[in-house]
Amino acid sequence: MNQPDFIPVNEPLLDGNEKKYLTECIDTGWISSEGPFIKQFEEKFSAQVRRKHGIAVCNGTAALDAAIEALGVGPGDEVIMPTFTIISCIGQIVRSGAKPVLVDSDPVTWNMDISQIEAKITAHTKAIMVVHIFGLPVDIDPVLNIARRHGLKVLEDAAQMHGQIYKGQPCGSFGDISTFSFYPNKHITTGEGGMIVTNDDQLAEDCRSLRNLCFQPHKRFVHERLGWNLRMTNMQAALGVAQLERLDEFVARKRRMGTRYTQLLKGLRGLQLPLPRTDYAENIYWVYGLVLDESVGLDAEEAMKRLAAKGVGTRPFFYPMHQQPVLRKMGLFESVALPVAERLYKQGFYIPSGMALTDDQAQRVAEAVRGVLA
Numbered sequence: 001m002n003q004p005d006f007i008p009v010n011e012p013l014l015d016g017n018e019k020k021y022l023t024e025c026i027d028t029g030w031i032s033s034e035g036p037f038i039k040q041f042e043e044k045f046s047a048q049v050r051r052k053h054g055i056a057v058c059n060g061t062a063a064l065d066a067a068i069e070a071l072g073v074g075p076g077d078e079v080i081m082p083t084f085t086i087i088s089c090i091g092q093i094v095r096s097g098a099k100p101v102l103v104d105s106d107p108v109t110w111n112m113d114i115s116q117i118e119a120k121i122t123a124h125t126k127a128i129m130v131v132h133i134f135g136l137p138v139d140i141d142p143v144l145n146i147a148r149r150h151g152l153k154v155l156e157d158a159a160q161m162h163g164q165i166y167k168g169q170p171c172g173s174f175g176d177i178s179t180f181s182f183y184p185n186k187h188i189t190t191g192e193g194g195m196i197v198t199n200d201d202q203l204a205e206d207c208r209s210l211r212n213l214c215f216q217p218h219k220r221f222v223h224e225r226l227g228w229n230l231r232m233t234n235m236q237a238a239l240g241v242a243q244l245e246r247l248d249e250f251v252a253r254k255r256r257m258g259t260r261y262t263q264l265l266k267g268l269r270g271l272q273l274p275l276p277r278t279d280y281a282e283n284i285y286w287v288y289g290l291v292l293d294e295s296v297g298l299d300a301e302e303a304m305k306r307l308a309a310k311g312v313g314t315r316p317f318f319y320p321m322h323q324q325p326v327l328r329k330m331g332l333f334e335s336v337a338l339p340v341a342e343r344l345y346k347q348g349f350y351i352p353s354g355m356a357l358t359d360d361q362a363q364r365v366a367e368a369v370r371g372v373l374a
């Protein structure tokens with residue numbers, strides 16, 4: 001059990017219209033996957049990211065699964081993607097019979113190293129999956145150019161990028177199809193939930209069908225294709241509508257948090273802080289990550305233990321896909337070495353970064369980090 005003054009790694013902020021809209025769901029009886037808030041959320045969210053279609057689903061993994069299936073990824077295909085990401089990104093690629101082809105990370109932004117992409121393209125490459133990491137987007141224009149030259153599809157995983165802007169355009173507006181997650185640690189949360197967005201009418205139609213067991217309009221229980229039940233409930237969508245109303249405020253809060261932490265932690269030897277900005281985007285600090293230099297004599301696991309003893313919650317960085325036991329058992333990535341991502345996992349973790357984090361809590365976290373590294 002956490003001590004009373006324990007600072008969790010994430011705590012959402014639910015003090016807007018969430019209760020009002022949930023009460024409306026209960027009072028009207030619209031609590032299932034049908035109800036007015038679902039359409040509202042889809043339309044408002046897709047407009048926010050300048051997409052024609054929004055398809056709400058039960059979580060971010062479901063969004064990825066349906067998007068990959070809708071793109072027609074299957075046996076014999078290859079999909080280029082980062083090794084440094086959550087396992088949700090690779091699951092449906094492997095299950096479909098396609099081959100994931102991994103690229104390493106950029107050591108400064110922690111995103112995929114786009115300079116490695118073109119060399120990985122073969123006659124079997126079907127798509128590039130772009131995954132924006134932690135607060136800064138991938139420099140996506142060069143990726144889109146590569147995809148156009150080689151006739152490849154682009155799937156943009158913008159799960160962590162609610163409200164992020166790349167060169168004046170919202171993340172989630174790039175490529176053939178994009179996905180979002182609304183897990184409680186995201187800028188917008190529905191508890192669990194996800195969204196697929198696209199401008200392609202056929203992809204949107206396929207994703208709507210796939211999320212609903214591929215029921216047919218006129219022959220409901222006659223199936224031409226296998227889908228899933230990936231539906232979002234009206235109650236989740238009600239939370240999403242309330243959260244979306246405050247997105248600009250939430251992004252501003254996160255940026256204040258990031259600036260505060262940077263001020264409190266700057267100058268610490270052997271500690272890499274998140275990059276505040278690049279020439280194409282300003283960090284929105286989905287989480288505030290730290291990477292320890294080996295010279296400090298600590299790895300992430302030990303630092304996290306010491307911070308937990310001081311009442312500070314943490315979470316490790318992603319374990320690289322090419323090192324995942326479940327994938328190695330399948331015979332994947334046996335001779336693959338991607339040293340930047342390996343080091344990020346070994347030496348990286350993030351500190352409390354939730355929407356409800358207070359200045360006092362940030363101060364206490366920074367003092368604990370300084371104490372651990374002293």
